[in-house]
Amino acid sequence: MTTRGKIVLGAIVFALLYFGINKLIASNKIFQKADTQSVLLSSIELPAAPSGSRATLVVPLAPLPGTAPAENGTPVVWEVMAWNSQMAGMLANGGPRTTMGSALAANKIDMQITRQDDVSKMQADLVKNALDLQANPETPGLIVSIMGDGLPAFSAVQSQLEKAGTSLQIIPYSVGKSFGEDKLMGPKEWLDNPKAALGKTVACYLRDGDQNIALKWCADNGLKVNPDETTYDPEAVNFMSASDFLVAAEKYIVGKPESRTKVVSGHSTGVKVDVVADAVATWTPGDVNIAKQKGGLVNIVSTKDYSNQMPNIMVTTKRWYAAHQPAVLNLMTGFAVAGDQVKSHPEALTRAADISAQVYGDHDKPGAYWLKYYKGTSEADRTGQVVELGGSKAFNFNDNLTLFGLDNGGTNIYAAVYKTFGDVQSKLYPKELPSYVPLANMLDLSLLRKLQAQYKGKNLAPAETPRFAADDEIRRSVSKRAWNIEFNTSQSTFTPAAQRELSQLFNDLVVAGRLKVAVHGYTDNTGNATANQQLSEARAEAVAHWLEAKSASAFPQGRVQVYAHGAAEPVATNATEAGKALNRRVEVVLGN
Numbered sequence: 001m002t003t004r005g006k007i008v009l010g011a012i013v014f015a016l017l018y019f020g021i022n023k024l025i026a027s028n029k030i031f032q033k034a035d036t037q038s039v040l041l042s043s044i045e046l047p048a049a050p051s052g053s054r055a056t057l058v059v060p061l062a063p064l065p066g067t068a069p070a071e072n073g074t075p076v077v078w079e080v081m082a083w084n085s086q087m088a089g090m091l092a093n094g095g096p097r098t099t100m101g102s103a104l105a106a107n108k109i110d111m112q113i114t115r116q117d118d119v120s121k122m123q124a125d126l127v128k129n130a131l132d133l134q135a136n137p138e139t140p141g142l143i144v145s146i147m148g149d150g151l152p153a154f155s156a157v158q159s160q161l162e163k164a165g166t167s168l169q170i171i172p173y174s175v176g177k178s179f180g181e182d183k184l185m186g187p188k189e190w191l192d193n194p195k196a197a198l199g200k201t202v203a204c205y206l207r208d209g210d211q212n213i214a215l216k217w218c219a220d221n222g223l224k225v226n227p228d229e230t231t232y233d234p235e236a237v238n239f240m241s242a243s244d245f246l247v248a249a250e251k252y253i254v255g256k257p258e259s260r261t262k263v264v265s266g267h268s269t270g271v272k273v274d275v276v277a278d279a280v281a282t283w284t285p286g287d288v289n290i291a292k293q294k295g296g297l298v299n300i301v302s303t304k305d306y307s308n309q310m311p312n313i314m315v316t317t318k319r320w321y322a323a324h325q326p327a328v329l330n331l332m333t334g335f336a337v338a339g340d341q342v343k344s345h346p347e348a349l350t351r352a353a354d355i356s357a358q359v360y361g362d363h364d365k366p367g368a369y370w371l372k373y374y375k376g377t378s379e380a381d382r383t384g385q386v387v388e389l390g391g392s393k394a395f396n397f398n399d400n401l402t403l404f405g406l407d408n409g410g411t412n413i414y415a416a417v418y419k420t421f422g423d424v425q426s427k428l429y430p431k432e433l434p435s436y437v438p439l440a441n442m443l444d445l446s447l448l449r450k451l452q453a454q455y456k457g458k459n460l461a462p463a464e465t466p467r468f469a470a471d472d473e474i475r476r477s478v479s480k481r482a483w484n485i486e487f488n489t490s491q492s493t494f495t496p497a498a499q500r501e502l503s504q505l506f507n508d509l510v511v512a513g514r515l516k517v518a519v520h521g522y523t524d525n526t527g528n529a530t531a532n533q534q535l536s537e538a539r540a541e542a543v544a545h546w547l548e549a550k551s552a553s554a555f556p557q558g559r560v561q562v563y564a565h566g567a568a569e570p571v572a573t574n575a576t577e578a579g580k581a582l583n584r585r586v587e588v589v590l591g592n
Contacts, residue, residue, distance in 0.1 A: 059340040064351050065094030065102035073098065073108035074327035075140035078314075079116040079125060081245075082360040084284060084374040084392035085176035085312040086145060089113075091352040092175075092338035096359050103337040107330035112140075113359050117244045119146065119208060123157040130164040130317045141320035143171060147182070147209030148311040148414060149511075152422030152436035153429075166319035168437060172448040173332040173400055174414075175339065178283065178310040180376050180391020183302035184214045185290060186279035188385070190300050194221040194479075197279070201232070203240040203251040204281035207429055209310050210245060212421045214281045215428070216309070216511070217301045220479030220590060227428040231268070232260035232275050240277050249286035252277040253294045284373045284390045285365065291389060295381030299388050304376075305478050305592070307466070307514035308413050309421075311395075311403055315442070329447050336451070339396035349374070349394075397451065398463040402553070404445055406452055407463065411551040415439055416510040466514045468558035474516050474591035482571070482587045485543060490527075492538035494546075502546060505588065509547065510554045517560045518589040519543050524580035525567040537564030543586055 078093075080086055090113070094102030098111050116122055122144045129142035146154050151170075161167050189196045197218070204211040206229060214237070218225050224236035232238055240258060242248035257274035279297065280290060290297055303310045321328060341348035353374060354367030373390025381387050398407070405412030422436040483505055486495040494502070509517055521540030523532040540562040548555045572579035 059344045061345045061347065062337075062341055063101060064347065065091070065105070066100040067095060068100045069095070070098045070100045070102065070105035071110060073105065073110040074324060074330075075110045076112075076327070076331070077129075077140050077142050078111050078113045079122055079142065079144040080113060080359070081117045081145065082115060082285070082362070083145070083178070083312070084181060084356070084370060084390065085178050085310075085394075087176060087349060087352040087356065087374060087392070088335055088339035088342045088394040088396075089145075089175040090355040090359065091342050091348055092334045093355070095355055103334035104331065107334040109327060109331050109334060111331075115360055116144070117246070119150075119154065119205070119244075122146070123154065123160075126157060126168075126315075126317060127160045127164055130161055130166045130319055133317065133319050134165055137323065141316055141324060143314050143316045145175075145312050145314050147178070147212075148174070148313040149212045149309050149417050149421040150207075150209040151313055151315070151418060153207040153425050153433055154315070155437040155442070156433060158437050161317060166317045168315050168442045169318040169321040170443045171314040171316060171321075171328060171331070172404065172443060172445050173335055174311040174313060174395050174403055175335050176312050176392060176394040177308075178209075178303040178312075178391070179307060179393045180299075180302050180304035180388060181287065181373065182210050182213060182281075182283040182310055183287060184210075184217055184279060184281050184300045185287060185297040185387075186300045187296070188298045190279075191298065194223060197223060197237050199234040199236075199238075200278040201238040201240050201275045202279045202281055203242050203248040203277035205244055205248060206239060206241050207425055207432065210248070210281035210283060211239065212424065213301060213303065213306060213309065214239075214279075215424055216306060216420075216508075217479065219424070220481050220508070222481055225428070226263075228263075230260065231263045232273050233263050235264070238275065240275070245282045245286045246289070248277075248280050249282045249289045252280045252290060252297070285362075285369075287387075287389050288373065291379060291381035291387050293382065295383035295385060295387075297381075297387070298385065301478055302388070302391070304388075304391055305515055305590075306512045308403075309417060309511050311414060311417070313414070325447065329450065332447060332451060336397040336400075339394050339399070342394040343396055352394075393464070396463070397455065400448060401452065402463040402465070404443075404448060406445065406448060407553065410553040411510060413510055413513070413554070414443075416507040420504075420507045420511055465553075465556070466559075468516055468556060470558035470561075472516070472558070473561070474518055474589060477589055477591040478512075478515060479591075480587060480589045482585045485586050487539055487542075487584070490535065492535065492542045494542065502543070505543075506547060506550055506554075509588075509590075510551070512590055513554065515590040515592055517547075517555075518563060518591070519560060520563045520565060520587040520589065522565050522569065522583060522585050522587070523567050524583040525570070525574040526580065529566055533564055533566035536566050537562065540564055540586060 092103040096113050098104045132139040202214050218237050226233040226236040226238045229239050229241045255276050257276050260275050262269045262271040262273050342352050353371035356370040357367040374392050376391030378388050401407040418439045426433050485501050486498045519540045521536035523536045544560045544562050570583045572582040
């Protein structure tokens with residue numbers, strides 16, 4: 001063979017070998033391809049965008065976490081209820097236990113997630129963990145997730161923790177919030193006539209978040225509530241105790257009556273009456289169970305209306321928190337990374353739903369179930385009535401700055417939520433909750449500020465904030481309530497006594513962050529009609545300006561509208577000074 005022939009033959013053999021080997025590798029017959037590649041998520045930064053850009057920022061999709069346990073890092077247990085607000089935490093962990101390639105594995109956290117729907121058992125587990133940590137500091141820490149508005153009642157565990165030499169501590173980061181799934185479900189007529197709820201009974205887990213929804217709706221509509229779940233008051237909204245949110249739904253579905261002693265004006269009549277659950281305060285899957293198994297109830301009000309009421313708040317013991325500051329910071333970082341992924345990419349959200357199904361362990365509820373009700377949906381119930389079901393949102397880093405008031409000029413929304421419902425629960429249940437732990441004793445924002453400093457100078461994905469059109473009138477009223485805001489005589493300036501009422505109004509409206517606010521001003525009949533009309537407008541304007549000046553973030557342009565009525569629509573006689581005082585009023589309507 002000639003030299004040229006040898007070269008040609010060699011080239012042919014080389015080409016055959018090159019393409020043959022590549023084809024063999026591509027066939028996966030030699031090297032099996034992993035289902036999911038492990039990656040270091042801690043290197044992923046939150047997105048950058050040109051300064052001043054109004055475009056919606058989308059975080060690049062990161063590889064999804066693997067399935068193999070990472071088994072490396074600071075050990076911690078996270079107790080959760082079956083609650084869709086935890087999607088970001090689910091993705092961050094990659095599975096019931098931290099997996100390779102997950103955001104928490106990349107941040108050296110080894111977390112076991114366990115389901116616990118019983119709040120009292122969560123409290124008991126925290127006390128046990130405090131004692132275990134005291135005996136052995138290497139014990140894995142315990143974090144429990146609860147409804148943010150339920151923390152004042154949950155803080156009753158503080159006395160037991162103090163006996164164990166420690167106290168409650170809030171992780172200064174939230175993975176998400178309820179946005180519709182927690183709700184008061186009742187007969188449809190309650191929507192148009194809230195007073196139809198008087199003499200009816202609501203099943204719920206007492207002194208927790210869902211009961212708070214019902215309590216706030218009652219307060220906003222001026223309805224009396226009966227805090228004694230062993231009696232029945234026909235002139236108030238009554239409650240029926242359930243051991244958890246699913247049992248509450250079951251009490252309506254089954255319709256088993258409870259025998260109660262009837263009370264009138266606070267006095268026992270000695271008469272026994274049977275009551276059943278006419279309504280339910282619950283969340284998914286409690287709402288879905290009601291719709292599918294019985295039906296007949298609609299959403300009266302939910303966390304879609306009271307949009308700031310129910311962030312997912314994580315608490316632990318100060319003993320573990322103080323000893324593991326770097327780990328807590330890493331935990332928050334992992335949650336922040338996963339939060340952006342869940343919010344930005346359907347693939348990440350779907351994976352988080354599949355992990356939720358694993359953690360919650362209901363065999364008839366696959367990932368698709370949790371995904372569907374995370375997004376929220378409308379379905380016909382067993383009676384054919386269409387009802388909204390589910391609804392939650394995942395938080396990213398900027399959502400947390402908004403929640404805790406660290407955004408530019410922002411209001412600490414969670415502080416308003418905590419005080420609002422702490423005061424309500426303490427007033428209604430003085431025996432069970434004579435006081436509650438001041439938020440400042442449990443919440444230290446140093447670590448969140450530290451993260452904020454790390455991101456300083458970078459443009460981050462924005463927090464979700466509601467937008468309001470100034471000329472968009474309220475079409476559906478959620479509540480209407482008169483506020484006893486005192487003005488100086490014939491003026492639109494506040495008396496010193498008005499401050500407390502204004503502060504309560506402010507907190508109430510912050511909780512209902514997604515609802516529009518209509519401020520209606522009224523006067524008594526003293527003076528001429530023109531002057532009264534102007535005065536009522538000036539007083540309503542004064543309230544609106546006070547709210548907007550106190551927090552531009554909670555009361556953005558277009559949220560508050562003002563209406564002036566002069567001496568029209570009196571609620572009492574103008575023939576007496578007492579009646580005139582009632583007619584000089586400001587009414588606040590919430591709606592959308």
